[in-house]
Amino acid sequence: MDVAIIGCGYVGLVTGTCLAAIGHTVKGVEKDPRKLKTLQDGHCPIFEPGLQELLNENYASGQIQFTGNVKDAVRDAEVVFLCVGTPPKPDGTVDMSFLEGAGKEVCDALAEMNSEYLVTIVVKSTVPAGTNRKLYNFLREQTKAHVQVVSNPEFLKEGTAVQDCMNPDRIVIGGESPEAFRMMRRLYDPLIKREDNFMTMNWESAELTKYAANSMLAARISFMNEMTILCEFYGADVEDIRKGIGSDNRIGPAFLRAGCGYGGSCFPKDVAAMEHISKAAGYENLFTNAIQTVNKNQKKRFVDKIEAKLGRPIAGATIAVWGLAFKADTDDIRESAALDVIQYLLDKGATVRAHDYKGMEHMKQVFKDQVEWCTDPVTAAAGADAVALTTDWPQYTTLPFRKIAATMNQPMIFDGRNCLHRDVMRENGFQYFPMGRPPVE
Ligand code: NAD
Numbered sequence: 001m002d003v004a005i006i007g008c009g010y011v012g013l014v015t016g017t018c019l020a021a022i023g024h025t026v027k028g029v030e031k032d033p034r035k036l037k038t039l040q041d042g043h044c045p046i047f048e049p050g051l052q053e054l055l056n057e058n059y060a061s062g063q064i065q066f067t068g069n070v071k072d073a074v075r076d077a078e079v080v081f082l083c084v085g086t087p088p089k090p091d092g093t094v095d096m097s098f099l100e101g102a103g104k105e106v107c108d109a110l111a112e113m114n115s116e117y118l119v120t121i122v123v124k125s126t127v128p129a130g131t132n133r134k135l136y137n138f139l140r141e142q143t144k145a146h147v148q149v150v151s152n153p154e155f156l157k158e159g160t161a162v163q164d165c166m167n168p169d170r171i172v173i174g175g176e177s178p179e180a181f182r183m184m185r186r187l188y189d190p191l192i193k194r195e196d197n198f199m200t201m202n203w204e205s206a207e208l209t210k211y212a213a214n215s216m217l218a219a220r221i222s223f224m225n226e227m228t229i230l231c232e233f234y235g236a237d238v239e240d241i242r243k244g245i246g247s248d249n250r251i252g253p254a255f256l257r258a259g260c261g262y263g264g265s266c267f268p269k270d271v272a273a274m275e276h277i278s279k280a281a282g283y284e285n286l287f288t289n290a291i292q293t294v295n296k297n298q299k300k301r302f303v304d305k306i307e308a309k310l311g312r313p314i315a316g317a318t319i320a321v322w323g324l325a326f327k328a329d330t331d332d333i334r335e336s337a338a339l340d341v342i343q344y345l346l347d348k349g350a351t352v353r354a355h356d357y358k359g360m361e362h363m364k365q366v367f368k369d370q371v372e373w374c375t376d377p378v379t380a381a382a383g384a385d386a387v388a389l390t391t392d393w394p395q396y397t398t399l400p401f402r403k404i405a406a407t408m409n410q411p412m413i414f415d416g417r418n419c420l421h422r423d424v425m426r427e428n429g430f431q432y433f434p435m436g437r438p439p440v441e
Contacts (some may be wrong), residue, residue: 094127352371
């Protein structure tokens with residue numbers, strides 16, 4: 001099928017490349033001129049494992065192309081995906097301006113085409129309940145084009161996005177027309193391993209499914225993060241508790257890892273949006289409120305623990321921060337825990353030396369010369385009073401710890417992701433403080 005993708009960020013580029021890989025002809029539209037140039041040169045503007053390789057194949061064969069012009073892409077398209085950002089506004093409500101802008105551009109393109117053919121508009125961006133219905137009504141009012149609108153929320157995870165997109169747990173389609181469901185079934189056919197993985201529902205259910213999924217996952221993390229407080233007080237180990245409850249079929253093992261707070265482009269904004277969607281429905285969502293409060297506190301608690309255990313005033317101390325991306329295998333720093341951790345450390349008067357394997361360039365734009373940027377974690381730790389590990393890059397677990405301990409002012413590590421080995425820390429002479437696990441003091 002001929003597919004247009006409006007917005008070639010994490011979701012749009014992965015979706016477009018995967019759809020090209022399963023045989024569709026894809027035109028990606030990107031309005032950021034720098035990203036567009038990178039894409040037209042055949043390069044990925046984001047770091048996502050496996051994406052560059054898949055893009056190489058499909059770009060070389062012409063299966064996917066990129067343009068800055070919506071009309072170019074919509075002209076031939078049977079299916080038009082809207083994959084633009086829906087970031088949070090400062091008050092936590094959803095900024096719909098990109099989606100409205102893209103919707104208007106698609107509408108103008110359709111109006112000009114004056115085509116008889118049916119075009120399916122797919123809203124992949126995460127949007128509040130009611131958005132798809134509004135978009136449909138808007139398109140029906142503004143153009144005579146034969147259109148249908150479906151909600152198709154995305155569940156991929158950065159870091160494993162290509163794999164998630166090619167092997168989806170489920171595909172959720174919200175809509176009102178059986179013809180639209182058939183169209184989407186055909187589009188996704190090669191990716192549907194079991195019939196019950198393709199789910200159809202109304203627009204609002206699909207829109208809320210996405211917010212419900214992210215709120216549920218964030219809730220599990222916040223729940224375990226709150227458990228770390230009890231674990232540290234009573235001398236329990238949150239990892240044992242994770243295994244103890246995760247083996248219960250009713251609970252399951254996923255998303256129960258405690259740490260110094262969740263981040264990313266989705267959980268924080270979607271939980272905040274859920275709170276506002278609830279307000280719009282006339283009630284205060286106590287649950288999503290609590291998820292966010294625990295998450296905010298956890299990042300602060302992490303820095304408070306550093307201050308309490310440091311053995312010297314934190315003002316004037318040097319702290320090496322290992323990890324800036326919101327998780328391993330991505331360069332995405334949006335709402336990453338490191339943002340808050342670094343800010344709290346700076347507010348307390350500490351000197352921060354930071355390292356990350358992929359997220360450093362983005363973070364430099366935030367903290368500029370307030371932070372010393374280090375090309376490797378060993379250099380970052382040299383001379384420091386403590387290391388604060390905030391991203392679970394696997395590379396951090398296999399560093400030359402003996403050498404690091406020898407070069408630090410005092411060998412002390414605060415493991416905000418519980419990813420280092422306690423015994424290795426002890427054997428190499430570190431004081432080691434994980435989250436909700438017994439420390440090595
Ligand atoms: P992003 O910011 O990485 O990408 C959006 C892209 O759209 C940008 O490159 C921007 O320049 C481009 N754009 C904006 N307006 C445009 C227009 N009118 N024409 C062409 N291009 C335009 O965002 P993202 O992370 O890909 O997220 C997109 C949506 O998907 C959001 O609603 C997000 O909540 C949702 N989502 C994201 C993820 C994720 O892991 N990133 C996962 C699931 C769902």
